[in-house]
Amino acid sequence: MYGPFxxxxxxxxxxxxxxxxxVLATKCGIVxxxxxxxxxxxxxxxxxxxxACDASLRRLGVDHVDLYQLHRKDPNVPIEESVxxxxxxxxxxxTRAIGLSEVGPNTLxxxxxxxxxxxxxxxxxxLTRDVEAEVLPTCRxxxxxxxxxxxxxxxxxxxxxxxxxxxxxxxxxxxSPRFAEGAFERNLELTLRAAELAKAKGCTVAQLALAWLLAxxxxxxxxxxxxxxxxxxxxxxxxxxxxxxxxxxxxDELIPPGAAAGDRYHPAMMPRWD
Numbered sequence: 001m002y003g004p005f006x007x008x009x010x011x012x013x014x015x016x017x018x019x020x021x022x023v024l025a026t027k028c029g030i031v032x033x034x035x036x037x038x039x040x041x042x043x044x045x046x047x048x049x050x051x052a053c054d055a056s057l058r059r060l061g062v063d064h065v066d067l068y069q070l071h072r073k074d075p076n077v078p079i080e081e082s083v084x085x086x087x088x089x090x091x092x093x094x095t096r097a098i099g100l101s102e103v104g105p106n107t108l109x110x111x112x113x114x115x116x117x118x119x120x121x122x123x124x125x126x127l128t129r130d131v132e133a134e135v136l137p138t139c140r141x142x143x144x145x146x147x148x149x150x151x152x153x154x155x156x157x158x159x160x161x162x163x164x165x166x167x168x169x170x171x172x173x174x175x176s177p178r179f180a181e182g183a184f185e186r187n188l189e190l191t192l193r194a195a196e197l198a199k200a201k202g203c204t205v206a207q208l209a210l211a212w213l214l215a216x217x218x219x220x221x222x223x224x225x226x227x228x229x230x231x232x233x234x235x236x237x238x239x240x241x242x243x244x245x246x247x248x249x250x251x252d253e254l255i256p257p258g259a260a261a262g263d264r265y266h267p268a269m270m271p272r273w274d
Contacts, residue, residue, distance in 0.1 A: 001027070001030040001031075001032050001071065004032045005059055008026060008056055008059040008060050009059050009060075011024075011060060012059060012060040012061040012062070013061075015060075015062075016061060019062060023066045023067070024060070024062065024065045024066050024067070025065060025066060025067035025068070025069065025099075026056045026060070026065055026067075026068065026069070027068075027069040027070070027071040027101070028043075028048070028049055028052035028053065028056070028068070028069075028070060028071060029042060029043060029044055029049075029052075029069075029070045029071035029072050029073075029074065029082075029101075030042060030043075030071045030072060031043050031048075042071075042072050042073070042074045042075070042076075043074055044070060044073060044074025044076075044077040044079075044081070044082035045074070045077055045081075045082075045085075046081055046082065046084065046085035046088075047085075049070070049082060049085040049086060049089075050085055050088065050089070053065075053068060053089050053094055053095065054094075056068075057094060063093075063094075064093055064094050064095060064096065065094070065095050065096075066095070066096045066097065067095065067096070067097050067098070067099050067118060067119060068086060068089055068094070068095035068097075068098050068099070069098070069099040069100065069101055069119070069121060070082055070083075070086065070098075070099075070100050070101060071101050072101060072102055072271065073100070073102070073103050073107060075272075079103070079107050079110050079111050079114075080110060080111070080113075080114050083098065083100075083111045083114040083115055083117075084114055084115070086098040086115065087114060087115035090115065097116075097118035097119070098115060098117060098118060099117060099118050099119035099120065099121060099145075099147070100117060100119075100120050100121070101120070101121040101122065102121070102122050102123075102271035102273070103120065103271075103273060103274070104134070104135065104272075104273025104274045105134045105135055105137075105138035105273075106274050107273070107274050108120060108135075108138055108139070108142065108144065109138065109142070112142050112144070116143075117142065117144050118144070118145060119144060119145040119146065119147050120135070120139055120144050120145070120146055120147070121146075121147035121148075121149055121223075122135060122146070122147075122148070122149065122271075123148070123149055123150045123264055124146070124148035124149075124150075124151065124213065124220075124222075125148065125150060125151045125152060125153045125157060125209060125213070126153065126157060126190075126194070126209050126212060126251065126255045127153040127156060127157065127178075127187060127190065127191075127255065127259075127260040128150070128153065128260065128264055129257045129258070131146075132257065135273070136217075139219065140217070140219065144219075145219045145220075145221065146217075146219055146220045146221070147221050147223050148213050148220055148221065148222045148223065149223055150225075150264075151209060151210055151213050151222035151223065151224050152206055152209055152210070152224050153178075153187070153191070153209070153260075154172075154173060154176065154178070154179075155173070156178075156179075156187055156188065156191050157191055157194075157205055157206060157209040158205070158206045158231075159191075159195075159204055159205040159206055161188070162188070164179065164181065164184050167179070175266070176262070176264075176265070176266075177262035177263045177264070177265070177266060178260060178261065178262035178263065178264055179262070180262055182261070183261035183262035186260075186261040187260050187261055187262070190254075190255050190259055190260065191205060191255075193254040193255060194208055194209070194251065194254055194255060197247065197250060197251065197254065201241055201243075201247070203237070203238070203240075203241045204234060206224075206231075206234060206235065206238070207234065207235070207237055207238040207241050208238075208241065208243075208251075209238075210222050210224065210235060210238035210241075211238045211239075211241035211242075211243050212243060212248065212251055214238065214239065215243045215248060222238075
């Protein structure tokens with residue numbers, strides 16, 4: 001859906017001649033209007049999934065991906081049918097593994113009965129810890145890896161932003177409840193609480209936030225987005241930050257679970273876990 005499609009083409013160019021050096025993942029499930037570039041809805045039908053994978057492989061210029069993911073569960077299609085189609089892709093050699101995104105524990109268990117699920121992708125950060133109650137324990141019980149998206153709280157934990165004026169007029173965060181007036185200031189205050197600990201650890205707040213996720217378990221892989229080489233190198237430096245149990249307890253004290261103000265999505269866009 002990104003671009004739409006242009007990101008896959010760019011990735012395909014970037015990995016040409018070095019395919020064996022990368023772990024390649026892509027998604028299906030969210031359909032966009034190509035002319036208006038707006039969202040049209042969710043599609044988890046088997047025929048769509050099979051066609052979408054073939055189209056992704058063509059754009060990427062490869063014969064298989066390592067991980068193929070369903071971006072969102074289609075409420076009109078049983079998860080068993082969607083995963084069944086993805087299992088066909090594994091059998092055909094078009095993907096080595098399959099993953100889901102933003103589903104709850106019951107859906108994950110149902111999916112795993114059809115085919116092994118390699119990964120579940122959901123939002124997880126110091127500011128968003130919903131998955132800790134049931135989703136992560138279910139992943140661990142089923143042997144499912146966890147991809148933590150927005151691990152820097154959509155930029156709040158990057159240390160970049162100090163005012164809502166820092167966001168451009170077309171920035172998604174202008175419409176996000178967590179960045180609304182009042183909520184943004186509260187969440188910024190939470191982020192600043194971690195700055196002293198980051199300073200003591202000799203790292204940036206972003207590195208501290210990523211190191212915190214890495215310390216949560218070997219099955220958790222943060223996937224921070226970035227637009228610059230400098231930020232990419234900063235993020236990678238998080239693996240050198242060692243957090244002790246006392247550091248983790250301190251972070252729980254500074255940014256308690258549920259402390260963030262505002263929902264992570266508008267109600268109409270909020271993923272409904274089951």
